[in-house]
Amino acid sequence: MASLGAAVVVYPRVASATGGHDVGGAVTERPVRVLLASGDATGSPRQLDAWHFGWNGRTYRGTFTYVTLADGKRGLVNVVPLDAYLYGVLSAEVSPGWPHASQEAQAIVARTYALTKLRPSKPYDVVATESDQRYGGIESESVEGHAAVDATAGQIVSYNGAPANVAFSACCGGRTADSGDVWGSPRPYLRSVADPHCADTPDYRWQTNISYDSVQRALELARAGDLRDVQLKDVDPSGRPRFVNFVGSAATVQVASQAFRFGVGAAVVRSTYLRSVGNASGSLAVAGNGRGHGVGMCQWGARSMGASGATAAQIVAFYFPSTTVG
Ligand SMILES: [Zn+2]
Known part of the structure; x- marks a missing residue:
């Protein structure tokens, strides 16, 4: 794992892992508003420059703002371009040592997930924990995670021309769950599939x-x-x-x-x-x-598929039948 420290990252023209390919355009697309903390835990963030701030011993891309949450408490929100957010998600969700295709599948699914969570009328879009997606700012980033986000720039999981309501969990235990059984919202691409790929992984x-x-x-x-x-x-x-x-x-x-x-x-x-x-x-x-709700992509299964030579698109197609990546 090669974590990128704040000192080596120049924002918004991010030097990626693939040899300096400029992804500045990609990371300036849509901002995501990530709730970092609420109430007394919001602490004292400090803007470091136009593109970074420090908070709670970590460095985050983008800017911060305070919002009032539904319960009346104060919330600390990180406003960050979508792919810059994904940099902080990728290696917090899966190890940078995993096969490239598995990390790319995670990037595609994470991007799709974030897009379906954008809620302009609410004070924030996602939280920075596994309730949505783990997000740890720059200290959670890696060269490999950057490469996966950059290699899949603009790619999402689509169903009938719209972003699919994707989900993922650590390990399905051999059979994914149907979203209708877990959340009462059945979807054709979130039905249960038998998964032979996660057998004998740590959470099986x-x-x-x-x-x-x-x-x-x-x-x-x-x-x-x-x-x-x-x-x-x-x-x-x-x-x-x-x-x-x-x-x-x-x-x-x-x-x-x-x-x-x-x-x-x-x-x-x-x-x-x-x-x-x-x-x-x-x-x-x-x-x-298994570990987690079991709906959608099984991260350990995706790891095994990638190690066996499957592409990111094949991994996505297996866990989200009848969707396309585009
Ligand atoms: Zn599985």
Whole structure:
């Protein structure tokens, strides 16, 4: 990984990794407004020059502004041209050591994602975390990430002539999820596909033990009484159970799988592609597949496809059927 420090980057005429190719035109297109922090966490950003500012130990391209959020709090927003934003996203989302085609697929999908999130009537477009896309400013950039953004300049995932509402997650666990099952918004290009490419990657299968006390508190399961059994119910066509039933001495409490995941902690219960939840000695043994919501592109699968010689367009076509890259 060759991180670009602020000192070597001249903005807006960015020297790219491909030998000084000028992408100044590309990065001055549409600005994206990235929410960096809210409330007391907004700190004291400092404009360094016309094109950079420093905040919280990091350097960001573009300018900053304050906005008032829906909850009345103050928000710190980075206003940054689209492809300059993507420079700060690429290597925060995937390793610069990954195959070029996989990084280019990520660049195309990340650009499309950002375009579909532009909301002129709202105080910001995206947040700088995995709720949208991870974004870390210049300290997150790499030569390889720049190259992927530059090589795909202007390319997006289209469906019927419009930017597709793309999604991606770390690992689908062997089968992507249907957006209709996860978010209630089915789309022809976000249906479930069997993915052989992410098998045996780090997030493919996982298992964790969680104290039942903490689960009971997080999900308010006291009314179930003493826990007798945990059952996975109503499995969707992709293999993901929609509900987790806590069968207790007093009642059975049904919890939606997503509420179970986010209630306990999305980093602990890494997906809703649950295989089993066992109950023994006050502890739940939870086993599942993949990491993240599972809809759209599987990043680990895209990595394997790239390593096997697939192009970025082939990777995108596999995870978003009936779309085109253009
Ligand atoms: Zn996968």
